[in-house]
Amino acid sequence: MRLLIRNGRVVDPASGRDAPGDVLLAEGRIAALDGEAREDVKRRPADRTLDAKGLVVAPGLIDLSARLREPGYEYKATLESELDAAVAGGVTSLACPPDTDPPLDEPGLVDMLRRRAKALARARVYPIGALSVKLEGESLTEMAELAEAGCVAFSQANAPLTDTQVLWRALQYAATFGFRIWLRAQDVWLARGGVAHDGDVATRLGLPGIPAFAETVALGTILELVRATGTHVHLCRLSSAAGVEMMRRAKADGLPVTCDVGIHHVHLSEMDLGYFDSHCRLDPPLRSQRDRDALGAGLADGTIDCACSDHTPVDEDEKNIPFAEAEPGATGLELLLPLTLKWGAARRLPLAATLARVTSDAARVLGVQSGRIQVGAPADLVLFDPAAPFRISAEALKSQGKNSPFLGYELVGRASATLVAGNVVFERA
């Protein structure tokens, strides 16, 4: 289908372009831009035209972590509901962590997930395979088989891998094939029993704490192993200022590492726990305001490569219980765009630089072609209103997870239309 998007403000973070223009899509790819696009449709009209007046036309968002809850947790959410949520939020590609039930440690499971997602024809789903069998941290999975089935990287999700010798071997094995390993840096012993950042707020509220050095101790171990093996490692969900500093030095040393931050951690801190609000029970925990500010600055200067939603739909029953017992996580697919824009606005970044962190930079980490508006790139786009505020409400969220600390907030950045492979997969009435 030939589809023309007219009159929009076309932003391509990869090239820095931010200018009015037109985009012509054909055969699932970006066929032409601006003048060439207009010429092309004069010769052969488009089958459909979208008027993007007043809207930004940007690459569809690439979310590095979104839990779809299938297989195994269908009572929390399903592929349908979560992929609906993704495209309603302008997310056209997402990576899902392997902590499903059973975990994604078998090619058959990965294959089935990819087929189901493909059949639903909404956002593209990139499974992250389990690094160890059952995520138990003891024996390696058949990474090559899993890669063939479609896994783009391997990780432990939030499950610990305490045996450093196993971790070392896993990194070596991955390096053999050039696979990427995604790891959460958290020392399981130092984090044991903790539910909040070990600081002033946890002390006042009497909550067991996870100190920031639970992250840096583990980070130090991982970075040393990267130094030894040369494996490409992506550090997931940084949470502390000290962690950002370590990544800065590691990159300066030329280590093959990248990292991301959950978008919630750039906005919220331990202060937001208030009177034990379990919507703020997150993993990693929300740390001090100083940590939050360092994460925001790190994301701005590129030390942190991208932001992701870390979308985790949690049933209300698992949140409407005392803080320490509540399941950690927040819903976020539909909020990644507005929350990223809010971060960019606070830092006074140009729109292209803001969006880079959830488009071109995320594409680079994931190793995919989407995330840019250039001739020949996949036609994954989002049209959104950069000015009109809208209120976040549980009823309006398409995800089955209504657990958000931002309920009731007014944000900007509502998707009007989302396209994947040139097809309109979401359109706001």
Next chain:
Amino acid sequence: MERNPQLNKNGELQHLLSIEGLPREILTSVLDTANSFVGVTGREVKKVPLLRGKSVFNLFFEPSTRTRTTFEIAAKRLSADVINLNVAVSSHTKGESLLDTVANLSAMQADLFVVRHGSAGAPFLIARHVKPHEHVINAGDGRHAHPTQGLLDLYTIRHYRKDFSNLVVAVVGDVLHSRVARSLIHGLTTLGTPEVRVIGPQTLLPAGVEALGVRVFHSMREGLRDCDVVVMLRLQSERMRGALLPSAQEFFKHYGLTAEKLALAKPDAIVMHPGPMNRGVEIASTVADGPHSVILPQVTFGIAVRMAVMSIVAGN
């Protein structure tokens, strides 16, 4: 940010969940009201009719005979009907959720819930979900708060010392795990106590404890110097297993209150303990039974304080 759930729209106390966040006037009002209740226990009829026909549900998710009994006595002295529910909660069994339990009790016309729970914040969660005429009193939630204990400790100090504005108070022992310590510290600072000290080994003091407004001492001899009030905290045996302390003996040697260490405090210093005491671990018997100890009066004051709290919240 959410409004303080303890206060209603008029700033009156509708639930007692923590001492933190309560204005000075409310704390003083509770202490003054408790003072009036002290007289009731000396009469022939030890009851007043304030809560006649009201139902007080003691919802204890952590076992406790002492606290539950004093709440029961206090409620009965207010002529309330008391129902005790000891809900044994195993972390591995998924029974009825906390809110479902409360909703069921509410359907049985409860007026006041006295809740003790192992998880910090549980009473706040309950308070968010009860009906407007229902009131919640926190009888201890995890490590977070034990406001009625804090209030009775404040009452005791006021009884013996009259004025908070010139006191040095030391809280000694396992502050990290102590809801009693947190509540008392908030109360003391709110009432203008110029110096509140915490004394203990690093392993038993929480991160950023100074932010509570206290001076930290690791040496008990230094910390007790010139104190007017010494509050000893209970040390639980689990602490030895959690790599926080090597042994009770070593703890007693450095942080146990003996007559010799107490001599460093002011000559008329009072010694308090929320109970139950581990004699020979945090406090020597000679001190516990000695002339400085006000541990038994604390218990008596506890009933009057709880009567005051219940009658204030139930009327708002």
Next chain:
Amino acid sequence: MSRLPDAEKLCTKLVAELAPRIVPGTAMIGLHTGGVWLAERLHAALNLKEPLGTLDVAFYRDDYHQQGLARNPKRSRIPFDVAGRDLLLVDDVIYTGRTVRAAMNELFDYGRPQSIALVVLADRGGRQLPVCPQYCGALVDVPQGMRLRLKRGPDDKLALELEHGA
């Protein structure tokens, strides 16, 4: 206000009326706060043997569920045995009669008195319960929306005053 009677004169009048009925066992109880001031005067003037008792009816009021607990109630102190006693219950102003009802309920929780006689400085009418004083200083008209109060000056002089409020 010129039309309010002189509290000091009323006090003297009450002392004269009460003196004949005082017997060795007679005891007096004042209701906080105005009633206690008046009772202290009467107690001293009548030279009663038993120490003065004081009562704060905060815990017996019938409007607890509408108004909540009164702020900072005082401690009731009855330093004698109520059982079998002839009591003089003293208050400054009687209006609806509810305070007296609460006071009697509270007194009976201390024991069973032989008799209770009510002594008031001023009766402003407006009774809502079947209660009446045996000894009354004066009947006083109080305009709608005003309150009649006993005040004690720095020189210990008693005076009746009107103020706004129910």
